[in-house]
Amino acid sequence: DPDFEHLLQKVKEIVDSNEKRRLPKTPKGTRDFANEHMAAREKTSTTIVNVFKRHGAMGLETPSFELRETLTEKYGEDSKLMYHLDDQGGELLTLRYDLTVPFARYVAMNGLTKYKAYQIGRVDRRDNPSKVRLREFYQGDFNISGDESIEADFEVVKVLIEVLNEIDIGDYMIKMNHRKLLDGMLEICGVPNHKLRTICSSIDKLDKQSFEEIKNEMIEEKGLDAETVEKIGAYVVLKGDPLKLLSQLKNEGSEFLKNDSANEALKDLEKLFEYLKKRKCIEKVVFDLSLARGLDYYTGVIFEAVLKEGPTEACSIAGGGRFDNLIGMFGTKHVAAVGFGVGIDRILTIMEQLPKHDNQEIRGVETEILVSVLGDDKSLAIELVDMCWAAKLKADYIVSKRLSKHFDIAKQFRIPWMVIVGQHEIDKGIVTIANKQANVSKQVVMCDFVEELITLINTTTLL
Amino acid sequence: DPDFEHLLQKVKEIVDSNEKRRLPKTPKGTRDFANEHMAAREKTSTTIVNVFKRHGAMGLETPSFELRETLTEKYGEDSKLMYHLDDQGGELLTLRYDLTVPFARYVAMNGLTKYKAYQIGRVDRRDNPSKVRLREFYQGDFNISGDESIEADFEVVKVLIEVLNEIDIGDYMIKMNHRKLLDGMLEICGVPNHKLRTICSSIDKLDKQSFEEIKNEMIEEKGLDAETVEKIGAYVVLKGDPLKLLSQLKNEGSEFLKNDSANEALKDLEKLFEYLKKRKCIEKVVFDLSLARGLDYYTGVIFEAVLKEGPTEACSIAGGGRFDNLIGMFGTKHVAAVGFGVGIDRILTIMEQLPKHDNQEIRGVETEILVSVLGDDKSLAIELVDMCWAAKLKADYIVSKRLSKHFDIAKQFRIPWMVIVGQHEIDKGIVTIANKQANVSKQVVMCDFVEELITLINTTTLL
Structure with missing residues (x-):
């Protein structure tokens, strides 16, 4: 009797859903990792750490929470995504939002200058969760402090390229830009100085939103005039071969050369691109004037690694840049720094969806x-x-x-x-x-x- | 001029202390781990994980916070030491206090029965911090669920022994007791049923306090009469060779044999001691009627590993036992379980103080x-x-x-x-x-x- 079958099915569904409702669960945006997932993460983490160690980085691990004052005024508009701990008496505490600010706090606290360190750790963000975006996830960070030279920028990018090649996640590109070039570009367009950071935040959304959308934001919410926004629109479409775009920006009697900030950035990028070309990495790099990076603390070269293909197209899996003023913000001495973080859980989630990485060879137990x-x-x-x-x-x-x-x-x-x-x-x-x-x-x-x-x-x- | 020298020194001290006051710091009871410390932890963690894997355990990792309701009513008097997250809208969250309750939540949530898992992770406790007791520290847990047999208890103790032998921390002993023996003993002494858990908590303090101190607590605060407390006092001094003490408890026409709970416990311990003897582990074990373990969730065999010598005498570095009712507390099916946790940071702190482990061979970087x-x-x-x-x-x-x-x-x-x-x-x-x-x-x-x-x-x- 198909009707009875149907009724039976309905009853079964209700019972099942009640059962599910009673089951304990993990907090929103978090998940457990077990068996094959854990084995896969162990494998990927080891690969990443081995690259970091090969470059002379020392291990660092900071607490999972910091004094709230350590984290305030470091993240710009993202600050609202921090998890605060309840005030149970004593200090005010906040879960760490990234590994960069704790790294900077460590360097300042210990009076270090030249220091090369890696960290593997969890960070927590009260973001809107999705399948690839968790609220708690592992990052792998590589940072060099006390080195202002472009050679440090090169090494950091080289380490990222080695990481991405060795974890074998498929074809990727590294978008690259420079905060000072962005500042110069916005100045040239007529953006007043005090709005540079907030307009950067708008441009940062270009990988998820159309220019029309952020155009409205810049005019309606942030008070730019239409002409300025038009000019910005003409620049942020520029992207492509690093050396070609660089000479284009330098050669056409360009306004960039007249702007101090932009000019300085172009010199940095020229040296960096030369190193990348000589060391045969330049084909991975795309010079992209729309790359802005959301966080406030960047001061120089910035970059982001995105996958070219795969289940989630143009998905960002790593990002970094130079942050020369962050360590000095802790009221101690000025120490330059550059580094990046890779999203380990993001990478694993993507890998799981790749046909060649269906964990066929990875076992949850090692029992022989x-x-x-x-x-x-x-x-x-x-x-x-x-x-x-x-x-x-x-x-x-x-x-x-x-x-x-x-x-x-x-x-x-x-x-x-x-x-x-x-x-x-x-x-x-x-x-x-x-x-x-x-x-x-x-x-x-x-x-x-x-x-x-x-x-x-x-x-x-x-x- | 010595006076001038002295003045100069004073000024220098004041300047230094001002400098220090301005430096950023980590939250109370937490610390950074870097360089040699990280390398040493990596080495110790790897040793521990290899033992866990050798016994067929799969990796598990749960979020660093849980829904508050997952953690309530699991820890007894220790509940006040939990770190709660601020209510920022949405769920109420709490940092995990140990790895056992999240393990139980995972087993219940996924409807598992037979499951062998290890976890390495940080737990957070708002305890009074000291040099060996941090507020955030790494634990390594090994748990077996879905196995009520004494063979599972044996394997768990065996794994702990292998761990302690392989990390080479010096001579240790494993104190062992049974929750049901403790309950039976307290019943025999005349403790009413509803006071069993709270009197267990008092006995648990015997490794830090004298019997006189907890005697007052039991009489003044917990309302036992003096005669009952005297009887308890006579039992909790019993400790020593497992098989000898066991036959002593069984042979003297003892009250233990007339008490159902105690009788059941003695049968468990007899089988366990036999296994430990046959597998040549018994000499590490001390049967100790004063061992109580603070946490509420234990139901059977309980044990604790303490160092016999070293910088902090009689320091507890691992503990565990059987917790047959914890998984069922999540409103799903009854699943038996047994396991333990080792305090990885505690072990490393102690190792650093041992003369033979002065990190001479451990390098912070691996650069060749x-x-x-x-x-x-x-x-x-x-x-x-x-x-x-x-x-x-x-x-x-x-x-x-x-x-x-x-x-x-x-x-x-x-x-x-x-x-x-x-x-x-x-x-x-x-x-x-x-x-x-x-x-x-x-x-x-x-x-x-x-x-x-x-x-x-x-x-x-x-x-």
Whole structure:
């Protein structure tokens, strides 16, 4: 009866949804990571950290919250996205919003100058969550302080390129611009000085919104005149080959050369592009006058890595730049700095959606050996598995009368080796070592099966 | 003039202290980890995770905060130490206090039963901070759910023993008791049922306070009569060899055998001690009737690892037990569980104070090669160091006219290999590869120095 079937289905759905409503959950915009997800993150984090270490960076880890005063006036319009802790008496605290400001606080607090550090850590942002945008996520940061030279900018970009090549996430490009060029450009267009930062914030939205939309924002909300906005519109479409666009900006008797700020920026970019060309990285770079970067603290070269293809087109996975005034904001000495952060969880979410990265090869457990006792002798299972552990082998055990359950567990967790003990084996004082994939099945004496097992593991080639 | 010297010193102190007052700082009870500290933690964490993986545990990571309702009524008297997030609209949130409750929430939320997982993560407690007790610290947790058998208790204790042996922190013991034995004991002494948990909390303080102090608490604050407290006092001094104390409790026609709860506990402990004896772990274990464990959620075997010697005597570095009702508290099905957590930061703090672990061998950076350009040609330095990076060598560079600065950097960061380029080398198109410790100094052609360098690294034995 299809009607009855339909009714039954409805009832089932209601029961299920009630069940779900009762289940505990994680806070909005957060999630758990487990099994294959964790293994994949471990792999990606290790790759990233190895690149950072190769460049002489030291590990740094700051608390997950900071004094509120440490974080205020650093993020511009993004400040509203910070998570504050409840005032339970004592200090006012806020969860960290990025790893850059804590890095700067650390450098200032310890009176450092030249310092190269990496951090892997979680940051928290009360943003609108989506599938690729969590409210709590891992970032990997690489920063160099105490070095004003363009060689430091080059190294930072080089490190980012090495990271992106080695995690093998697909084709990407690095959009590049310069805060002083942006400031100069806006000055040339007629933007008054005190509006430079807020207009930068508008331009920063160009990767998600059309120019028409931000045009309205700049005129209606931020009070620019239509002519100024038209000029801005003509500049922000300029993007392309770094050396070509650079010479275009320099050559046409351009206003950029007359503007101090822009002129300084063009000199920086020229040197940086030369290094990138010489070191064969320039083809990854797009010089893009619309790149603004939202955060207030940038002062020089800025850049952002976006994927060229993939599930989420033009998705930003890393960003950074020079922030020469941030460390000095802590009331100590002026220390220049440059660096970037990669969004590790963002990268993993994207990778999961790539056909070639469907985690087929990544296992959630690393267990190599399943001690399979047929029957109910748990004590025997513990004895055998503990012999494996003593030899530092990765082993687990199962005790069950049903043979099929043993093979199901081995299959589910993709455990290659089984040490099978049934009544036949117990009677003869042996165990059967089996590897289905390698077509191995061997009976060995129980009391020294571990030695035989190690030999078999080392000499067996998987098919 | 000594008076003037003294005055100068005073002025200097005042200036310094003003300077310090202006410096930014981390929140109370938190600290940064950097350089050697980070390298040491990485090493210890890896050791611990490898033991966890060897036992078939999968990685799990939960958000750093939970819905407040997830954490309430789980921690007993410790609940007041939780950090709450500010109510900024939306859900009420609280930073996680341990990794056990989030593990239980994860198991319940995903309808799991048999599941073996490890977590490495930070937890936050608004406790009184001290040198070894931070307000935010790393824990490493190992938990097994869906297994009521004593074999699971054995495996958890075995994993803890392997962890403590492999991190090589010195001699330790594992105090062991059973919640049901404690309940039975208190019943025998005449403690009414509704006061069992709160009297457990008093007994839990015995490692920091004398019995006289908690005696007052039990009588004055918690309303027990003096006779009951005297009886408790006679039991909680019992500790020692597990099998001996066990037979003592069972044999003297004891009241324990007449109490259902205690009787059940003694049966569990007997089986567990047998396993520990057979697997040669029993000598690490002390059966201790004063061990109570503060947290509310334990239901069976409980244990705590303490150091026997070292800078902070009898310092607790790990603890755990069975918590069969916690997962069911989330309103879903009943799932048994057992596990423990190790205090990673606590362990590292103690290790730093041990004479044999003075981090002499641990380097903050892993750099193997320092490209040393004498003079000011940064472009040449970048070219040479980038050739090293391309070969996946860990390399950094320095450009300076002062030769001593080059050697200072190499010494400070203990970088074994130098690739020295002065005017002499430039003129001849060569570089000098040097390793002071290995007494190597070799001139090679600049254009393929990396190949020669790799050969030298692979063939040189350090003195």
